[in-house]
Amino acid sequence: MVKASMILALAGFCMSAAPAIAGGEEAADTVRIVLKFVKHDQANGPVARFDPASCPSCTAVTTPLFNAENARETVIALRVPRRRSLELVFQSPREAVRRVILEGGDLPFRHGAERIVVQVPPVAADAVTAAEVATHIVEPGMVLRFEHADPARRAGFYATGPFPDVQRRAANVLQFAQREVVRELGLGEQAEHEHLGQIQIMGFDTNAPHGHTDAPPHMHMHLRWPGNTGTQIGHYYIGADGLLTHNEVGVKDIPGGGGRFGRGDSFTTIGPNGRKIYTHRITTEGWLELGRAGDTPCLIRPDGTGFQSGAIVRCSGHGGRRIAVEDDQRRGIVTVRTGDIVEVFRYDRDTGALLSPETVVPPGPSVYQAGPIDWMKNNR
16 A cells, blocks of 8 residues: 655655656657547448548557547547658548547548548647547636547447446546546645646546547546656546546656555655645545645535435535536536536537636726735635
């Protein structure tokens, strides 16, 4: 088991470690890209095939799960010259492609006779995330990554067998329940004001984008350190009953720095300053405790037999808030109910990108605006 003293030692090591420098001629001259060709209809078979004559210096990437074919899209991975403006040709049935996506944005393309020409901008580093379908909700010191489990896109570990619908719905609830605790305790503001990094709350992908098998079903909440090295990433596994089973922890870029934490065991996340920040504990029932290190934790318990039906978040000072989450993938809407508060997050069904407004447009320059609120005064 990882003890707090071990993580504290890693904190000191990581603050002084020099960053790794990638070498090799291939790494300097070429990069990998993943292009997602979104289909007009749920066509059977690929809607795009790369024409190597359009780019003699480009080659196909054959790494498992970097390419994909399903009812929604054709995903193609290529190695291309670094920082070059390219026009790549793909064989394609007329009007079969609705969008071409690189990373989180659309690329311009034009149709020809049984082909499309895609304009690719200069790419400086690997750009391989186009097949991801996740919505990011950003708050002070925290980001919640909400993955959309679409059976039509299932791949990798989840390509066959029962689809993990119960576990995915449980992860949805646990993600927003943890967000509620982060808000309640001011952990995000602490991470931001003390320059500790960013708290990241995540679930799991079911479509294995760029080889990310993400299995068995689990959820996360970790503090991403500046520079990443030293980040302690817990994997809170979810059983078929929608309850938590155990936590497997790894420390980023430090082999052997992790451990397994079963029901009843606590795991404390350490910041890059060497201080204990927050503690998770899976209870003997498969519920979750989360709190500021050394303080009385909040309890997240299922609202039913498993977390798939909802959760009750109970922190010191209030009687509990019910959390319920619904992902309507047909309409592209995530609805989150926290007590009597109803939040609506609209997203792009092809990419998961958040479409709902994220910030308030500032008022005119003549309007007085108060400075930042000292979060310490409001969280002590």
